[in-house]
Amino acid sequence: MPTRVAIMPIVALAIAALPLAALAQAYPVRPITLLSGASVGSAGDSGMRMVTARMSETIGQPIVVEARRGAGGLEAYAANAKAAPNGYTLMFANAGIVTNQYLRKAWPIDVQRDYTPVVQLFSSPYFLAAASSVPANNMKELVDYARQNPGKLSYATTGIGSGAHLQGESINMSAGTQMLHVPYAGNNSTMAVNDLITGRVDLYLADLNSFSQHAATGRLKLIAFVDKTRSRLRPDIGTLNEVLPNAYNLVIWWGLLGPANLPRPMVDRINAESGKALSDAALTSKMSTLTVIAPSPGAPEDFARQIRSDVESVGKVVAALGLKPE
Secondary structure, three states, X not given: XXXXXXXXHHXXXXXXXOOHHHHHHHOOOOOEEEEEOOOOOOHHHHHHHHHHHHHHHHHOOOEEEEEOOHHHHHHHHHHHHHOOOOOOEEEEEEXXXXXXXXXXXXXXXOOOOOEEEEEEEEEEOOEEEEEOOOOOOOHHHHHHHHHHOOOOOEEEXXXXXXXXXXXXXXXXXXXXXXXXXXXXXXXXHHHHHHHHHHOOOOEEEEOHHHOHHHHHOOOEEEEEEOOOOOOOOOOOOOEHXXXXXXXXXXXXXXXXXXXXXXXXXXXXXXXXXXXXXXXXHHHHOOOOOOEEOOOOOOHHHHHHHHHHHHHHHHHHHHHHHOOOOO
């Protein structure tokens, strides 16, 4: 037994002395934990699970998704920021990590300081859906009704500081309306959809995957696609900008982040494995509601630029709207 104890520090020192490239070549030697604050069943969550399942096959170790949806995703964000930068704790994040910095009180996370961008996987604009009881069938009718009835309509999102929250307040500003924000704690998309169907809330901003089935059966109505051009999936639905040309559009992205100072060889390995999955047409065809980001060796830099751009643009929109942290 004493011999064994004496050998262990020597082995640890030998591993620590290996060049980063050699460590990355061996990486991973055990399962990787992927923290996620995404709403289960959302387009981003579904796409992430398909991609990571394929990555688990090619990288040689399981990628275990650990859902931590509490506090608007803060549990997942904080745990990843505090994790050791060894490649065994990563995070599945979306653009809400940027908006939270401006719209949540005492938000302890800085997306540019506390994380290492690894790869942006896909993006998706919002759809605006309405309860069947709302007396509007398109964006123009909705804006007219909301202007005539200030404070009567409510819109649901998956939390204070979410991208949808910012988008909803942007619509209020552009349209001159006073729709009330109803945040659902814990990114509870399922509850928000159920309350929309029953009429407890009037509107919901989310990805198409969240309510396409219910829209097809007439249990709710698709009012607008939040983008400048119509969706290839539902070209029959008008865009937000057809009615509000100057409205801000927040496109939600999803990607993988590591803790700050994650070694570049490990970043490259994860990026390469995700690229293999996203290059599989059979796999990406199952993610029809998402826009897949083309794989690239420069994806970490591209992702970092996207985050910097969002931090700047979201800050300007929040200031223009006069929004205060809640």
